[in-house]
Amino acid sequence: MIATSIPEGMNEKEYYETIVSEEEFLRWYKEQDQPTYENPSVTADMVAYCFVEGRLKLLVIRRKTHPCQHRVALVGGFLQKHEDAIQACIREVQEEVGLELTPQKVEQLMTVSTPGRDPRGWVITIAHLVYLPAVAVDMVRAGDDAKEVLFLDVDFKHGECSLDGRVLTAEDFAFDHYEIVQESIKRIQGRLAWNPTFLHLLEEPFTVYEATELVNLIHPDKEILTNNFLVTYGSYVEEVGVKRVPKKKPRKTYRWKESEAQEEE
Incomplete structure (x- = not known):
């Protein structure tokens, strides 16, 4: 398809890419043998x-x-x-x-x-x-x-x-x-400290003991103590209740705070 109203000094490709409507451009583009881009x-x-x-x-x-x-x-x-x-x-x-x-x-x-x-x-x-x-x-x-x-x-x-x-x-x-x-x-x-999306691996609600175990498996060269989990990740989680553990004090439970994750991203 060759356009009959191509302005002087402009080739066919330039004309269809810059002057006509997108609908006309797409119709022209699909009829071309060249350039043909291979589709992966x-x-x-x-x-x-x-x-x-x-x-x-x-x-x-x-x-x-x-x-x-x-x-x-x-x-x-x-x-x-x-x-x-x-x-x-x-x-x-x-x-x-x-x-x-x-x-x-x-x-x-x-x-x-x-x-x-x-x-x-x-x-x-x-x-x-x-x-x-x-x-x-x-x-x-x-x-x-x-x-x-x-x-x-x-x-x-x-x-x-x-x-x-x-x-x-x-x-x-x-x-x-x-x-x-x-x-x-x-x-x-x-991204261990600043975008800990790996916390999604924890079953909610989870305790800091479970979360600390996961952190230390991911980066055993930089292990943290349970007491330090909330210091590092407190802004990413929120408290939701307690978990009863036989012969031990009830443990607070947490979940991933979606709003914090979205702000970080």
Whole structure:
């Protein structure tokens, strides 16, 4: 389609990009052979942690199909046209774990667009941190592309994931998922004091004893005492009641203060 009223000194591309209506521009743009931009596929992958009986665990699948057959992979999938990346994460967790997550339990970690990262073609992934409740361990089920669903033990001190006592290496993971997990550990540790969204791993209401245990698992090189938890994180939590503990004094309980988190972000 060649315009017949292009002003002198202006080429066709300039005319449709700057003069005509957006509707006319889009109609012209879709009819062009050049420039044609290749469209990548986009996935949402989740570094999905949970805090279970004093241990940090990572939800993964073992792939039953090519590519990376039999390797460990983060839970994730291709975005559908009607959803954004966070909605895709929430959908995938519902499909894989049977849990309904709120957007507050999902946060963007990084975008990975390394050429050749997926042998199927040009695939960009938007990786997210996802905070699962402990009950997720008992609710997982294998989806269509999963041979089995697993929970890895995660050692934040050494940046290691292990399965049945064996430390996994990058070769055990599909695609570049090992590197994404490593980045997630750095992100959580780096924001430990000023944006502690990891507190979403705690079952509400929680005590300072439970919260301190989690903090010290995440950054064992900078352990804090229980008495110091509220000094560091008091502005992020609010008191909601007490918890009865056999043969001990009742302990105050807390929950995540959403308003504070939103202001920090």
